Amino acid sequence: MSGFAKPLKIAFGLIVIAALIVVPMNFNRYGLFILSQWAVMAIAAMGLNLTLGYAGQVSLAQGAFVGIGAYAAAIMTTHGWPLPAAIVVAIALSFAVGWVLGYPALRVQHHYLAFVTLAFSTLAFLVFRNESWLTGGIYGISNIPRPHIFSIATNKPLPFYYVCLGSLAIVSLAVWWLIRSPWGRAFMALRENPLRAQSLGVDTRRYTLMAFAIGSALGGVAGALYAPLTQYIDPVPFNLSLSLDLLMMVIVGGAGFFLGPFLGAMIAVLLPEWLRFTEGYYLMLYAIAVMGLLIWSPTGILGILDRYLAERRTKAASAQRAVAKSRLETVQ
Amino acid sequence: MSNLFDLLVAGLATGAIYALVAVGFTLLWQTSQTINFAQGEFVMLPAFLMLAAMHAGAPFWLAIILGILLSMLLLGLAFKMLLVDPMMRHGVLPLAIATMALAIGLKEAVKQFFSAEASPFPSIVPTGDVSILGHAVSLQSIGVLVLAILAVFGLTALLNRTSLGHQMQAAAQNPTVARIIGVPVERMILLTFLINAFLVALASLLITPIYLAKFTSGEVLGQAAFIAAIVGGFNQVRGAIAGGLLIGVLDNLAAAYVTTQYRAAVPMIFLIAVILFRPQGLLGRAEERTV
Numbered sequence: 001m002s003g004f005a006k007p008l009k010i011a012f013g014l015i016v017i018a019a020l021i022v023v024p025m026n027f028n029r030y031g032l033f034i035l036s037q038w039a040v041m042a043i044a045a046m047g048l049n050l051t052l053g054y055a056g057q058v059s060l061a062q063g064a065f066v067g068i069g070a071y072a073a074a075i076m077t078t079h080g081w082p083l084p085a086a087i088v089v090a091i092a093l094s095f096a097v098g099w100v101l102g103y104p105a106l107r108v109q110h111h112y113l114a115f116v117t118l119a120f121s122t123l124a125f126l127v128f129r130n131e132s133w134l135t136g137g138i139y140g141i142s143n144i145p146r147p148h149i150f151s152i153a154t155n156k157p158l159p160f161y162y163v164c165l166g167s168l169a170i171v172s173l174a175v176w177w178l179i180r181s182p183w184g185r186a187f188m189a190l191r192e193n194p195l196r197a198q199s200l201g202v203d204t205r206r207y208t209l210m211a212f213a214i215g216s217a218l219g220g221v222a223g224a225l226y227a228p229l230t231q232y233i234d235p236v237p238f239n240l241s242l243s244l245d246l247l248m249m250v251i252v253g254g255a256g257f258f259l260g261p262f263l264g265a266m267i268a269v270l271l272p273e274w275l276r277f278t279e280g281y282y283l284m285l286y287a288i289a290v291m292g293l294l295i296w297s298p299t300g301i302l303g304i305l306d307r308y309l310a311e312r313r314t315k316a317a318s319a320q321r322a323v324a325k326s327r328l329e330t331v332q
Numbered sequence: 333m334s335n336l337f338d339l340l341v342a343g344l345a346t347g348a349i350y351a352l353v354a355v356g357f358t359l360l361w362q363t364s365q366t367i368n369f370a371q372g373e374f375v376m377l378p379a380f381l382m383l384a385a386m387h388a389g390a391p392f393w394l395a396i397i398l399g400i401l402l403s404m405l406l407l408g409l410a411f412k413m414l415l416v417d418p419m420m421r422h423g424v425l426p427l428a429i430a431t432m433a434l435a436i437g438l439k440e441a442v443k444q445f446f447s448a449e450a451s452p453f454p455s456i457v458p459t460g461d462v463s464i465l466g467h468a469v470s471l472q473s474i475g476v477l478v479l480a481i482l483a484v485f486g487l488t489a490l491l492n493r494t495s496l497g498h499q500m501q502a503a504a505q506n507p508t509v510a511r512i513i514g515v516p517v518e519r520m521i522l523l524t525f526l527i528n529a530f531l532v533a534l535a536s537l538l539i540t541p542i543y544l545a546k547f548t549s550g551e552v553l554g555q556a557a558f559i560a561a562i563v564g565g566f567n568q569v570r571g572a573i574a575g576g577l578l579i580g581v582l583d584n585l586a587a588a589y590v591t592t593q594y595r596a597a598v599p600m601i602f603l604i605a606v607i608l609f610r611p612q613g614l615l616g617r618a619e620e621r622t623v
Contacts, residue, residue, distance in 0.1 A: 058425070104604070108611045111367055111424065115562050116607050119600040122555075130593040240555075244369070244432050251429045280444045287437030291415060294430045298422035 017169075024161060032157035033229070038269045039164035040225045043171050045249040045261035047218025052247070053256035054179060055211030056191030057105050061117040062246040064124035065094045065216040067238030069223025071128065074141040074233050083147035083228060090224035091217045098216025102209035121243045128235035140234030144227050164225055171218060176258065178214070187211055191256075252290060254302030263301050267293075337467050339584045345473040346542075347580020348480030352535040353557035354564065354572040355484065356528035361566060362504040363524045366416055367428040370435035371532070372554020377438055378403040378536035379453055379545040380446050392454055400533040408529030412522060435550070442547040450549075455541035476538045483534055484573050487527065491569060500524060556583070559603045565613025574615055 024035055048062040069090035076086040104116040128135050135141070146154045147163070154160040178184050186207045189197035198204045227233050245268055253264025271289065275282035297304045353375055360366040368374070382399035390398060415434065419427040457475025461468040491497035502510040503520035511517050535553075543549055556579055564575025579599050586598035606614065 104608055108607055111566070112562070112607050112611050114367075114428075115558065116604055118555075118558075119603045122600050123597055126594060126597050248429050248432060251426060255425075281440075284437050284440040284444060287433045287440065290433035291430050291437070294426050294433070295415070295418045298419055298426035 020165060021162075025158065027158075029157050032161045034269060034273055036157070036161045036164040036229050037226075038265050039161075039168040040222050040229060041246070041249065041269055042262050042265040043168055043225070044219050044222035045246050045253070045265050046171060046175055047215040047222070048246050049215075049250050049253075049255060049257075049261045050175065050178070050187070050218070051211050051215030052250055053254075053260065054184060054191060055187040055208065055215075057102075057208060057211055058110060058114040059101075059117045059212070059215065060114050060240070060243045060247060061101060061121045061124070062215070062219045063238055063240065063242030063244075064121045065098060065219030066223040066226060066242060066246075067124060067128055067235070068094050068097060069220030070227040070233050070238065071135055071141075071223070072220070073224035073227040074144050075134065077145050077147075077228065078141060078143065083224070087221060087224045090220040094220025094223075095213045095217040098219075099209050099213040101216065102212030105208050105212060106205060118240065118243070121240050125235055125239045128238060135235070138234060140232060141227075142232045144231045144233065146228045146231070160229065164229065167221065167225055171221060175218075179258065183207070183210070248290065252293060252300050254300030254306075257300070257302040257306070260300060260302050267301075335588070337465075338469070339588055340581060341469050341473050341477075343581035343584035344577055345476045345480075345580070346539075346583065347560075347577035348477050348484075349535050349539045349576075350553075350556050350560045350580050351573045351576025352480050352483060352531045352538075353553060354560035354576045355487065355569055356531040357557055357561045358566060358569060358572045359524045359528055361561075363500070363521045364412075364416060364420055365424055365427075366420075367424060367431070368528075369428055369431040369554070370438060370550075371557055372550030372552070373435045373438040374403075374407050374529070374532040374550070375536045375539065375553050376545075376547065376550035377407065377442065378533040379540040380442050380547075382537070383451060383453065383545060384446070392456075396456070396537060399537070400530060403533040403536075404526050404529040406529075407532060408526040409522070411529075412525040416525070435554075439547045439550070446547070448547065450544040450546040453540040453545045456537060457541075472542065476542075479534070479538060483531065487531075488569060496523075556580075556599070559599050563603060563606050563613060565615045568613065568615050571613050571615035575613070578614075 024032055027035065044062055044066050047065070048059060051057050051059050051062075072090040072093055073083065073086040076089060077083055101117065101120055105113050108116065129138060131137075132139075146160055148154065149159075149163060152159060154163050179187070186197070186202050189200070189202050190204055190207055190211065194204050223238075226237075249264030249268045250261060251264070252267050253260035253262065267290070272282055272286045275285050278285055293301070297307070299306070353371060356374075357368060357371050360368050378399045381402045382395045385395035385398045386392065411434075415430055416427065419430060455472060457472050457479075460471050462471055462474070463469075489497075491501060499510070499515045500520045500523060502513070502515050503517040504524075507517050510520075539553065540549075557576070560575035560579045561572050562575070563578060564573065565571025579602075582599055582602060583595070587595045590598055
């Protein structure tokens with residue numbers, strides 16, 4: 001998006017951030033819940049965007065990692081541990097499991113990888129449902145406490161929304177830094193041409209596993225926030241459709257764009273709510289909107305912007321060329 | 333042992349239906365690189381089209397014909413023209429996501445316009461039991477198995493024995509060369525979409541009497557068909573058939589001999605094992621790497 005002048009971009013970003021802080025102050029309970037859910041899903045989608053958008057590894061298991069994080073947080077906080085400790089455990093656990101799930105990616109790619117991760121997703125759901133000694137089975141875990149941050153209670157919806165928004169900000173900065181680091185470049189090399197990346201000395205094996213592990217760890221973070229947000233979890237929200245939803249968010253927003261997951265999560269979480277006035281039709285309209293958008297721009301919302309800016313740049317460049325040429329001709 | 337025999341027959345019957353759905357799935361993949369995540373919903377919908385026709389007063393046989401024709405129109409022609417054609421050249425993933433959205437849309441449409449409740453559906457095979465080798469076997473299982481096998485054999489004969497089938501295979505394997513030697517590739521691709529729509533309508537007709545017509549009934553079926561297609565070999569029709577039968581039997585045996593809680597895990601673990609150790613599927617050819 002280098003077409004925008006840099007100060008303009010920064011100003012726009014600051015306005016959006018200020019709006020996210022100020023506007024929800026007089027939202028009702030439900031509005032704040034939806035907005036918090038948007039922040040949580042954006043974190044999970046950002047993780048998947050690293051794995052899929054930047055490193056090019058298809059995963060249909062992100063929902064399972066949200067589940068792992070949510071159960072880790074629910075079990076620990078209901079046993080008296082503070083939420084930050086639970087988040088650390090959620091990250092470590094999802095990272096480790098994500099690392100192991102990366103191994104199939106070393107052998108198979110594309111749709112095969114999609115189906116391995118799909119199978120993993122279903123297995124994780126069965127474990128959540130059946131191991132009731134740990135997860136409470138179909139009855140789930142209730143009364144999940146919300147944390148005290150700097151000795152401020154976040155039981156009310158607004159303070160907890162700020163917890164979610166703050167976490168989103170921290171994760172965004174970390175991801176921003178990561179994709180600009182040599183690691184991020186290695187991920188993109190993996191996506192664009194694994195063979196060439198390897199011949200240039202990129203340890204593709206390690207980076208493939210890393211792409212999975214880091215992406216999954218962010219799923220774990222999202223889950224660890226999801227549990228205190230809803231204060232009650234059962235296996236149903238973490239079934240395969242969450243993984244599919246997250247994948248949809250990444251693609252619809254624009255895979256491989258930093259801002260893609262934010263927009264994708266907005267479409268997936270907020271658009272159905274905006275369409276609620278249509279009552280029974282809202283999910284149908286949502287499905288039609290997603291299909292229409294993908295037909296129009298298969299690279300997602302940011303793909304449209306990207307194409308538009310690229311077009312404008314080529315036009316500007318050819319205009320410059322024409323001017324330069326006419327000047328040359330007049331000189332001759 | 334009688335228990336095992338019953339399980340095998342029931343497993344083969346469900347497996348034959350999985351095979352029908354999986355064959356259509358692989359056909360779409362071969363000719364147009366479409367991973368149809370809505371394939372399960374494609375099986376759910378025709379039963380409702382037939383029910384709607386019956387509610388409008390059509391007799392059962394007419395409702396079946398109307399249902400099959402309508403699903404060929406909607407799930408074959410319209411699906412290809414409106415969704416697949418505009419997206420095909422943009423790669424596998426956006427189209428796969430669009431079919432996920434289509435799956436949501438179809439489920440919601442049925443829930444909204446028809447019913448959120450499960451509806452009973454008449455069986456085209458007479459109910460009752462017959463005795464085979466001293467075992468009572470339900471006529472429904474046999475009927476389903478026979479019809480599904482007939483459909484699959486018909487399709488294989490079409491693909492392997494007729495000029496039309498050869499043209500379809502050529503269009504799937506190498507569209508560029510197929511075009512040069514005069515195969516109407518576009519028409520062949522359309523034909524596979526129509527065949528897929530026919531197969532899912534047939535599967536719908538066979539499976540709905542057993543599991544009732546419900547807007548969510550495609551979810552499990554679609555997943556079983558994916559697994560069957562991959563286990564058998566994503567690029568082979570006969571692989572999908574073998575995969576379907578295998579998953580059907582495995583599913584039924586797992587329900588009986590493994591804990592019911594982890595019944596669904598058995599096909600999944602089998603799937604992971606197959607992908608890791610024989611990614612081309614049990615009967616498939618290795619796909620050439622593009623790198």
